[in-house]
Amino acid sequence: NLTAKTLGNLFEYAMNNKGLIQANQLVDNGGVFELVAQGADVVNSGTFRSNKIDIDVTDGNFENAGEVNADAVFFQSPNGGEIDIHADEIYQEGKISANALENGKAGKVNIISKDLTVLADGSTTEAKALGEAGEGGEIIINSTEGNTIIEKKAVVNVSGGTNAGNAGYVELSALEQLGLYGSVIGSAASGYKKATVFIDPRDIRIVDGG
Numbered sequence: 001n002l003t004a005k006t007l008g009n010l011f012e013y014a015m016n017n018k019g020l021i022q023a024n025q026l027v028d029n030g031g032v033f034e035l036v037a038q039g040a041d042v043v044n045s046g047t048f049r050s051n052k053i054d055i056d057v058t059d060g061n062f063e064n065a066g067e068v069n070a071d072a073v074f075f076q077s078p079n080g081g082e083i084d085i086h087a088d089e090i091y092q093e094g095k096i097s098a099n100a101l102e103n104g105k106a107g108k109v110n111i112i113s114k115d116l117t118v119l120a121d122g123s124t125t126e127a128k129a130l131g132e133a134g135e136g137g138e139i140i141i142n143s144t145e146g147n148t149i150i151e152k153k154a155v156v157n158v159s160g161g162t163n164a165g166n167a168g169y170v171e172l173s174a175l176e177q178l179g180l181y182g183s184v185i186g187s188a189a190s191g192y193k194k195a196t197v198f199i200d201p202r203d204i205r206i207v208d209g210g
Contacts, residue, residue, distance in 0.1 A: 078104025136168025
């Protein structure tokens with residue numbers, strides 16, 4: 001559990017991670033990574049890795065230019081983990097994933113801002129099955145009081161296994177405007193269900209991401 005609280009404007013960042021922070025347990029993959037910050041921004045250009053990741057930034061923004069990873073690690077525990085990110089503004093520029101291994105179920109990713117959520121050009125946000133058999137997970141992208149923008153070449157992926165398994169669920173929401181310029185992928189093998197995609201803004205703009 002990491003807690004960072006700034007005093008006024010004394011510090012520019014509550015955290016600026018450029019390395020690896022890991023909280024996995026070998027036996028049950030039950031490690032938990034919790035980061036709570038108040039009054040300043042959190043920037044990740046390295047790697048956060050755990051089965052459960054909670055990032056809560058109050059009166060500040062979160063920027064991910066690196067990796068936030070809750071992928072399954074052991075074939076004995078093939079299910080993906082959980083990622084919850086909350087901040088005033090969220091800029092997802094890297095990779096955020098809660099993927100499953102063979103015969104597993106991908107996990108859950110919640111990226112929820114107050115004012116602005118941006119999935120940047122080239123970013124990947126995944127809760128997919130990595131093997132031949134497996135279930136897609138759940139991804140929720142939201143801005144509770146502002147706008148959500150999925151930029152061109154940003155990818156959201158909740159696909160099932162290449163040969164077996166249903167795809168997952170994606171929710172794209174915003175209180176104000178939703179701009180969907182990137183790609184939402186929810187593929188599934190023949191005979192299995194493709195992804196459910198729920199879109200819930202006040203105003204929406206959808207442009208072919210190709």
